[in-house]
Amino acid sequence: MFDSLSNRLDRAFKTLKGHSKLTELNIAESVKEIRRALVDADVSYKIAKDFTNKIKTEAIGQNVINSVSPGQLMTKIVNDGLKELLGGETKPIDLSGSPSIILIAGLQGSGKTTFSGKLSYYLKSKGKKPLLVACDVYRPAAINQIKVLGEQVGVDVFTNEESKNPVEIAQDAVKYAKVHQHNLVIVDTAGRLSMDEAMMNEIGNLKDQLKPQEILFVVDAMTGQDAVNTAKAFNEKLNFDGVVLTKLDGDTRGGAAISIKSVVNKPIKFVSTGEKMEALDVFHPDRMANRILGMGDIVSFVEKAQENFDQAEAIALQKKMQKNQFDFNDFLKQLNQIKKMGNIKDLMGMIPGVGKAIKDVDINDESFKGVEAIIHSMTNYERQNPNVLDGSRKKRIALGSGTSTAEVNKLIKQFDEMRKMIKAMNNKKGLRSGANLFRR
Numbered sequence: 001m002f003d004s005l006s007n008r009l010d011r012a013f014k015t016l017k018g019h020s021k022l023t024e025l026n027i028a029e030s031v032k033e034i035r036r037a038l039v040d041a042d043v044s045y046k047i048a049k050d051f052t053n054k055i056k057t058e059a060i061g062q063n064v065i066n067s068v069s070p071g072q073l074m075t076k077i078v079n080d081g082l083k084e085l086l087g088g089e090t091k092p093i094d095l096s097g098s099p100s101i102i103l104i105a106g107l108q109g110s111g112k113t114t115f116s117g118k119l120s121y122y123l124k125s126k127g128k129k130p131l132l133v134a135c136d137v138y139r140p141a142a143i144n145q146i147k148v149l150g151e152q153v154g155v156d157v158f159t160n161e162e163s164k165n166p167v168e169i170a171q172d173a174v175k176y177a178k179v180h181q182h183n184l185v186i187v188d189t190a191g192r193l194s195m196d197e198a199m200m201n202e203i204g205n206l207k208d209q210l211k212p213q214e215i216l217f218v219v220d221a222m223t224g225q226d227a228v229n230t231a232k233a234f235n236e237k238l239n240f241d242g243v244v245l246t247k248l249d250g251d252t253r254g255g256a257a258i259s260i261k262s263v264v265n266k267p268i269k270f271v272s273t274g275e276k277m278e279a280l281d282v283f284h285p286d287r288m289a290n291r292i293l294g295m296g297d298i299v300s301f302v303e304k305a306q307e308n309f310d311q312a313e314a315i316a317l318q319k320k321m322q323k324n325q326f327d328f329n330d331f332l333k334q335l336n337q338i339k340k341m342g343n344i345k346d347l348m349g350m351i352p353g354v355g356k357a358i359k360d361v362d363i364n365d366e367s368f369k370g371v372e373a374i375i376h377s378m379t380n381y382e383r384q385n386p387n388v389l390d391g392s393r394k395k396r397i398a399l400g401s402g403t404s405t406a407e408v409n410k411l412i413k414q415f416d417e418m419r420k421m422i423k424a425m426n427n428k429k430g431l432r433s434g435a436n437l438f439r440r
Helices: 003-014 024-040 045-059 070-085 112-125 142-153 166-179 197-210 225-238 255-264 285-292 298-308 311-322 328-340 344-349 365-376 380-384 391-401 405-427
Strands: 100-106 130-135 156-158 184-189 214-220 242-246 268-272 280-282
Touching (some): 003 024, 024 045, 024 070, 045 070, 045 255, 100 112, 100 225, 112 214, 156 166, 184 197, 225 255, 328 365, 328 380
Parallel strands (some): 100 184, 100 214, 130 184, 242 268
């Protein structure tokens, strides 16, 4: 996500390298590169021009103090500008109703149903009792899809396959929610085209009859500038409350995320990546600006760790480490918890300085499959006692995991080195509580 834009912006700041101060000439050169980078990322030319004109005005006359280079100062100015362009501050969703009603709208294929499932999972983790409502009466697989998602995340789903009236279904769902103590109703609607007047009127009727606390417009970020134009058309009809950008892990240049707030003057509230139900994030303009400029997002990284790491397990693991009892079972548990946090390369990109270093490295969740296969091919006794792994055992493990003896040896060697490091830390009394890192 945003890799191309980040690289282009980085090159723009490097045009200031070697300069002792900001001048109109070198500012103009840098701003020109920034504008090109934004346009190439599918940001509309008008928005890119207005943004860079503002950056230029801000930069001219800035005094560069000894400890800050012109490139660093320009990075800060652009960072502040991007935060504002992306919305300035985080806008939470309105959950004030009883029950709260969230209406999901968007184009066909934008990822509305998957997002509905993710949102229900996310809000359930925050203490809500959601009810998913299947109001897409046109797409044959839509009702079945939302049933599957509801079962997957442990959320009830309201359907009425005999009715073809979305308003009637939604109204019945709200009544059902009140009776069964659901304090949140998420209404998944049919995908529609902005020029389809009948379908647009239908979702307008849903809005009028349900009076939802929140209308979220779901848009596929991979459609680029078309996403912005579609959002504008939908907003004129629905006056929605916020935008959800899906498929940000795809081959997207990021222009939709940067442009959409300026065009519709509505905040981005969530961003979605991948198909996993956990892959949904609240949108923070400041954090996204940092990531675009290669500064990482350590706050989001720690939040993900807090959400996915079990504190009791962390304390138990710490005690095992202190006694030098860390084994392959513990290693496998930690690996699975890391995978729950999301895409590995995206996670590493949140760590300041790491994103640029690994931009050309192919890292994905599949990279762990060989390691997991090797550990799963060990007996429980072998996992608990790695020292017993002799040549014949290694050969059997390699055969069972579909790997080679060399790969098994490599993993065991790395594991031994990790245990030696843990032991050395214990000897120096330098091992601190792993639980403290994840304490809320």
